[in-house]
Amino acid sequence: MEIRRRSTIFRLLLSACLFLLLMKVSLVMVEPLCRIMGRKCNVVKEETGYDDYDLFLMTKKEAERFDLQQIHKLLNGNFHFNTTKINDIKSKISKVSNPSMLFASRRNMANAKRMNFALEEIPIRKIPSDMFNFLPHEQHLTFGRPTVCSVVGSSGILNNSSCGRQIDDADFVIRFNLPPLNGHRKDVGSRSDITTLNPSQIGKQFGGFVFYKDRKRFLKYVQQYNHYIWASAFAHPNTMETCRRLLITTRSRLKHLKILFGNPNHWRLMSAFWHTRGVNVKKHLSSGIYWVTNALSFCSEVHLYGFWPFALNWADQPVRYHYYANEWPTSGSSKTHGFGDEFNALLQMHKQGILQIHTNCDS
Template sequence: MDGSTRMEVFKMKLRKPKIKFKPALFICLISASVMMYLIIDIPISYPIPHGCQPFTLKLPPAKNNLNSTAKTWIPNYFAARQIGKMTSSCLPPHSTLLIYAANNSVNDIDFKQGFNPVEYISFLYDGKSGTPTDMSANFDRINRQKHCAIIGNSGILLNSSCGKEIDNNHDFVMRSNFAPIEQYSGDVGVKTNLTVINIEKIWQISSILSTGNFKDPLAKTMLRRLKFLNDSVVWYPKGARFRFYVRAKLQFIARQLKTKYHIPLRIGYSWRNLEALIKWFWGMEEYYTTTGLNMYTVATTFCDQITLYGFYPFHVDKHNRRIPHHYYEDIPYNYVNKVHSFHEEFDRLTILHGIGALRLVTDRCQ
């Protein structure tokens, strides 16, 4: 056998075997993987809480318009209490605002949201209810508040001089997404008791804390804002179980703030994703409710009287003054889109302002 023949034989021996693709087997493997993920990581979809009904309130005649000031606006405490009773049935405090107490260990701060089928059966077998009351962590409660302010980020607040009114006239102030306040304190105040954050901010904070590069201006600013909030509450009200990466990042943030940076922020979350329930409660047609409407709805469960600042989805005010999208930045934004129904929400809030169930500030403060 000459050299060329031996080479051909050698090539034949090294020839890769042909693997026949079997679609049925491939589909079975994918299906099994999906089913395993569903069992392990997706929580049980809890039904609407008992006694929860969509918003239905016989509205009295309007006594206020958007020109009403803090002195001329006429509150309707009965309407506010009725709305609070309805929202509390849908958003019970023990599962809506789960705020980790300072005495928890980092291992107890796990942001557990719902039970998967295996966990739920196990809890029932152990004689437990399968609710947040069975969790080992200690949670703080927000006490009943008389006067609350919710601060949106609309450019209507720029040059509004509402800062003193916000800080001095309210027991509890809610903000969102770490909007800058120090250099705008004359317009938006500085008092902060609760800050709502979204997924983008969770990614941003997690990235900053993981790199520890505080020479970067953005990172330095974020750390300063976190320290400025001191012992107030940072609350994430959306899904953390299905978005498993969000839960991991929340755990990382809580661990870093508590053990490395020693910032006494209290981090909270919700037992369930609140967006769908709030959307159903108000009968909204939008794809997602806005952070502002979510904050107001939750605030009605513990606030007697609520004032909204910085909720204005228009580019021009009643004085024909051009309004930037945010009070701290001017970026292009279309308020008519497929995600949020800004104008529908604003109309709903305007009606509630008219009857005195809430106060909506859309002008300069006096």
């Protein structure tokens, strides 16, 4: 009798555990399932209290300060570059940023033991010798000072924009996070002179380069880009090791591409530049506004495409997070970066004639 009673209690406890587990799985799965079905997700995020559809890349409170119809009217109105304002912002950037620090080199990373990682208050201490020897002795750039630059984000606002030709007509093109170009050229173009790589992509998209097939797939995938691939290798300790594997994988195998690493001190200086202007005071700078700032420092005209941090457009139509996939931002995106602050800063520069934001190129 005692054995039967204990067996019954055990089955009840096991059933309760399985029920709790299934409830947790269902909460996790409901969001991706409703997105696959193309429906609005009404799952409330514990950390924000807001509907995930409203959040997208910023909190509901942040999003409410933007009038999308007014933004659309602004971006499609008359625009003229203001040379005085452009020279003023160039001067301000040059006061905090030395161009020789834009990329990591053996010269500017020689005292790495006295430098912190870009996103961590941790000293680098020592760069692995094979990684340090890979760095160019000095920063050497072949693109000079281009006149017109296209800085291309990956927002779904690019879909059906017909901006491809206009993007490619620039002297220099910057893109982010290894975006696919094939199949989207009418809207996004086909050229890329600097393409950024987020070190986390190596693990998420290419299996961490553990197997030969993943390394081979990566080498084939990046054939669509030109000139340079840039990565923030010294963001924190993990990215340094990941980018070391990147070097091992690409060494002598990419004839048309060079790997460049960001200088952590340069990133910190650019962060401070925007923090003092009220942008991302408590969050990390995104690679988007970081490279917009770099472009402002060496380009005469800067044109932005694919910068739209909203789930809807001005006509209340859904906008994909990325033009090439029907996916949703991770919940960490709005926590890590201040996309609201950054987009507002870009809007203000558009108003002043410092740069031009494009959402459609039909006209």
